[in-house]
Amino acid sequence: xxxxxxxxxxxxxxxCCAMQGPKVNAKFELKPPPYPLNALEPVMSxxxxxxxxxxxxxxxxxxxxxxxxxxxxxxxxxxEIIVTSYNKGDILPPFNNAxxxxxxxxxxxxxxxxxxxxxxxxxxxxxxxDFGSFEKFLAEFKAAAATQFGSGWAWLAYRASKFDAENAxxxxxxxEDNKLVVIKSPNAVNPLVWGxxxxxxxxxxxxxxxxxxxxxxxxxxxxxxxxxxxxxxxVSSRLEEAKALITST
Amino acid sequence: xxARALFSSKTLARVVRNDAAKPLGVGVAAAAAMHSRGLHxxxxxxxxYDYGALEPAISGEIMQLHHQKHHQTYITNYNKxxxxxxxxxxxxxxxxxxxxxxAIKFNGGGHINHSIFWKNLAPVREGxxxxxKGSLGWAIDTHFGSFDALIQKVNAEGAxxxxxxxxxxxLDKELKRLVVETTANQDPLVTxxxxxxxxxxxxxxxxxxxxxxxxxxxxxxxxxWKVINWKYASEVYEKESS
Numbered sequence: 484x485x486x487x488x489x490x491x492x493x494x495x496x497x498x499c500c501a502m503q504g505p506k507v508n509a510k511f512e513l514k515p516p517p518y519p520l521n522a523l524e525p526v527m528s529x530x531x532x533x534x535x536x537x538x539x540x541x542x543x544x545x546x547x548x549x550x551x552x553x554x555x556x557x558x559x560x561x562x563e564i565i566v567t568s569y570n571k572g573d574i575l576p577p578f579n580n581a582x583x584x585x586x587x588x589x590x591x592x593x594x595x596x597x598x599x600x601x602x603x604x605x606x607x608x609x610x611x612x613d614f615g616s617f618e619k620f621l622a623e624f625k626a627a628a629a630t631q632f633g634s635g636w637a638w639l640a641y642r643a644s645k646f647d648a649e650n651a652x653x654x655x656x657x658x659e660d661n662k663l664v665v666i667k668s669p670n671a672v673n674p675l676v677w678g679x680x681x682x683x684x685x686x687x688x689x690x691x692x693x694x695x696x697x698x699x700x701x702x703x704x705x706x707x708x709x710x711x712x713x714x715x716x717x718v719s720s721r722l723e724e725a726k727a728l729i730t731s732t
Numbered sequence: 733x734x735a736r737a738l739f740s741s742k743t744l745a746r747v748v749r750n751d752a753a754k755p756l757g758v759g760v761a762a763a764a765a766m767h768s769r770g771l772h773x774x775x776x777x778x779x780x781y782d783y784g785a786l787e788p789a790i791s792g793e794i795m796q797l798h799h800q801k802h803h804q805t806y807i808t809n810y811n812k813x814x815x816x817x818x819x820x821x822x823x824x825x826x827x828x829x830x831x832x833x834x835a836i837k838f839n840g841g842g843h844i845n846h847s848i849f850w851k852n853l854a855p856v857r858e859g860x861x862x863x864x865k866g867s868l869g870w871a872i873d874t875h876f877g878s879f880d881a882l883i884q885k886v887n888a889e890g891a892x893x894x895x896x897x898x899x900x901x902x903l904d905k906e907l908k909r910l911v912v913e914t915t916a917n918q919d920p921l922v923t924x925x926x927x928x929x930x931x932x933x934x935x936x937x938x939x940x941x942x943x944x945x946x947x948x949x950x951x952x953x954x955x956x957w958k959v960i961n962w963k964y965a966s967e968v969y970e971k972e973s974s
Contacts, residue, residue, distance in 0.1 A: 633895055671894065691946075695942070
């Protein structure tokens with residue numbers, strides 16, 4: 484658990500800069516995407532971001548504040564609330580809002596204007612090592628996103644050696660560890676709850692993420708996200724942070 | 733998108749089926765092959781009203797996409813899964829048979845649920861929104877206190893449902909009582925109990941309301957009652973409770 488927390492502090496150091504000082508609920512603020520709301524046009528419309536960030540994400544933040552104030556979760560970090568309230572799958576009320584705040588913060592940083600293309604450096608090497616080729620990774624990631632039944636998320640994550648995965652229902656076997664994996668998760672669930680994953684990239688496949696721009700055509704949204712929006716810089720720097728943490732502990 | 737279709741749903745459904753059959757080519761052959769083995773091929777049911785007939789409660793654009801695209805995709809994938817199931821059963825490939833269950837539940841459920849949903853709706857001029865009379869009306873008063881109390885319960889459960897799913901008014905045939913239940917994704921009501929019969933299902937997937945109501949699901953839930961076809965729910969109730 485301690486390892487988790489150290490990792491999250493590293494991973495979110497940028498977000499945490501503004502949050503120094505006593506732990507109060509004020510830290511759950513609606514964090515804007517690292518670009519203007521019209522910056523992803525025409526692929527992802529300003530209208531989509533106005534609703535997705537300005538309404539959906541905002542509502543998760545507001546509801547989380549209300550749910551946490553005056554409870555034993557008051558003063559805990561977002562990541563601690565997620566792991567605690569996941570409660571081994573028997574989720575407690577704050578989980579959905581806490582996880583959705585985290586997921587959306589993470590998702591906005593997965594995109595950038597003029598994104599897409601191919602990763603480079605060590606990230607590309609690991610993708611080729613663990614999926615065979617970038618194309619094979621792409622196919623697997625797209626399939627995961629397209630086949631997530633109902634609302635949810637698809638992820639590229641680094642699965643580290645098994646450690647204190649107290650929330651995991653089915654801990655992975657050791658020979659499956661220390662590699663990149665594609666996984667999907669329903670509704671608000673994210674890989675943090677399973678203990679041994681370091682999320683690197685995600686795509687939101689709730690219908691609200693794409694319905695105004697693509698309606699029922701989820702596969703088109705997924706394709707264009709990978710072709711034109713994904714920020715491989717962000718994914719690479721998360722891999723660096725994950726590695727630094729894994730080797731330092 | 734700008735050109736809102738005002739064709740009858742019947743015409744459009746026919747167009748969709750033809751369009752789907754042509755580029756595939758193999759579609760017809762596959763259907764024939766399935767037929768020869770006695771496998772039923774599901775097709776998109778027609779609506780009893782035009783796409784625009786539920787306005788302003790539900791826009792014609794939503795209805796058209798919902799019926800022509802979403803429901804059609806569930807049917808297409810359900811047929812595909814059943815065909816694969818048939819082949820797997822023939823080969824005694826148990827692992828594939830088991831693996832297919834998720835796709836069958838999701839796509840078969842999507843077909844079942846939407847088929848009921850279309851029947852649950854009716855334009856105002858055809859009685860949409862008129863509260864139930866007769867035995868269902870009495871049963872609602874008995875089990876929920878009042879018709880308004882039922883609506884509030886359905887709206888509250890529908891608003892609280894995480895992600896995608898359905899809210900149901902069902903009849904428990906065994907206990908002879910009405911229940912309000914929610915199901916996740918496209919799980920049909922019967923997954924909540926083998927004796928449950930759906931009288932009314934409200935789709936709370938975002939695709940059911942997003943183009944019109946955006947993130948405000950409670951407004952969609954508030955307005956859908958204006959076009960609920962209680963006549964259909966009453967008929968099912970009377971048939972199933974006798």
